[in-house]
Amino acid sequence: MTGIPAASTSPGATDQPPGTDSGLSNGLKQRHLSMIALGGVIGAGLFVGSGAGIAAAGPGIVLAYAVSGLLVMLVMRMLGEMAAANPASGTFSVHAERAIGPWAGFTAGWMFWVELCVGIAVEAIGAAAIMVRWFPATHSWMWVLLFMALFCGTNLAAVSNFGEFEFWFATLKVAAIGIFLVLGVLAIMGLLPGTSAPGASNLTGHGGFLPNGTNGLEAGLLASVFAYGGLETVTIAAAESEHPVKGVSKAVRTAMWRIALFYVGSMLVVVTLIPWTEKSLGTDGPYVAVLKHLDIPAAGEIMNVVVLIALLSAMNANIYGASRMSHSLVMRGEGPRFLAKVSGGVPRRTVLASSAFGFFAVLLSYWWPDTVFKWLLYMTGAAVLAVWAFIAATQLRMRRKLEREAPEKLVVRMWAFPALSWVTLFGILCVLGLMLRENDTRVQLYATAGLVAVLALVGYLRQRVLAGRAQHG
DSSP states (O other), X not given: OTTXXXXXXXXXXGGSOTTOOTTOOOOBOXXXXXXXXXXXXXXXXXXXXXXHHHHHHGGGHHHHHHHHHHHHHHHHHHHHHHHHHXXXXXXXXXXXXXXXXXXXXXXXXXXXXXXXHHHHHHHHHHHHHHHHHHOTTSOHHHHHHHHHHHHHHHHHHOHHHXXXXXXXXXHHHHHHHHHHHHHHHHHHTTOSTTOOOOTXXXXXXXXXXXXXXXXXXXXXXXXXXXXXXXXXXXXXXXXXXXXXXXXXXXXXXXXXXXXXXXXXXXXXXXXXXXXXXXXXXXXXXXXXXXXXXXXXXXXXXXXXXXXXXXXXXHHHXXXXXXXXXXXXXXXXXXXXXXXXXXXXXXXXXXXXXXXXXXXXHHHHHXXXXXXXXXXXXXXTTTHHHHHHHHHXXXXXXXXXXXXXXXXXXXXXXXXXXXXXXXXXHHHHHHHHHHXXXXXXXXXXHHHHHHHHHHHHHHHHHHHHHXXXXXXXX
């Protein structure tokens, strides 16, 4: 598989416990981690992709985001329990290796790496498209090259640079959506000049709350689930913060209100103010449509700036997350040993490797947009769900082990264990089942399953080879 490093062992890798990230700095301050946790849930998918969900589910998109948000909140709680007990930049990959076996850590880790690297490409292309609209005389490749160089350089310099960029990106995103929510609530109450309270007419009219029935709700649920991707980055960043356990604990415990406010709240504002049948929700995006409805000057350009910030933020975070995940894998002997070197507290070689693969994916989008790049997107289409399934299965095994061996490490506890853990895993499997009902998502599911199968096979064979070597001295 292109871009997947071959398994190898590095000297000393087996002498370190899984997850030991030797040489990484603790350069992230608590304010960095707090804003990464806060802004990490606000991605470009929320501002743009939610329009497709509204078209499918109507006002029922609020329910779809609430259900998927609950699932994500449970996954984050499970991940938070493990991350607070054993902070590591390899996060769930490290935990899967400890609880299930080396093959599981290998599979989950490299799959997440591929997902993030493809994400880097998608975000770079999206950000470049916005810049070309603003500067028509320029070409997309110029902006892609600029953004790749900027964030690769930022991540090469020091982890504090990544933290500082994300701090301000998150601040701007939170401020933007905060202003949107305030304006929306004022308009719903009829307190904004030039507006009248719409009441529940848009929620119950135009075909009712679920105009397309349960099929529409299912489509909206699928659209909303993938908008939550990227929340795992905060547990990766926590390992390089001043107070890892405190940071993870705080981030997980505030996940509920962040999801409720930013996602469910904003969707409720949108479908309350504008009929779900309004064409501008799909053409302009839900947020631009609302701002135009409220006669906010330059609404489209304002949201383009916000979307650009969200894309650049995700790009920066993906380079960081991919580099730390691959570094953790290499340190555990599950990747090329020449990538293991750390200098100045930064794993610069994995930063370069992750950025290079992301840039190569961009080139694939230009060379073979309808073949190779399309299949690359398909292979990572359900990756976030596969990662969540690994997290759920790992936590079910890890919790029992922690209770026996180190109960004092259970600073964050999954609610109603093991019942809710099993419910979470079942919920993830249900969403995967829903993907089988649509042609596009079915192809994505099959392609992702193929990637998982290949990685699992490589990881299992590697595990058997290493076990055989150990037995024979």
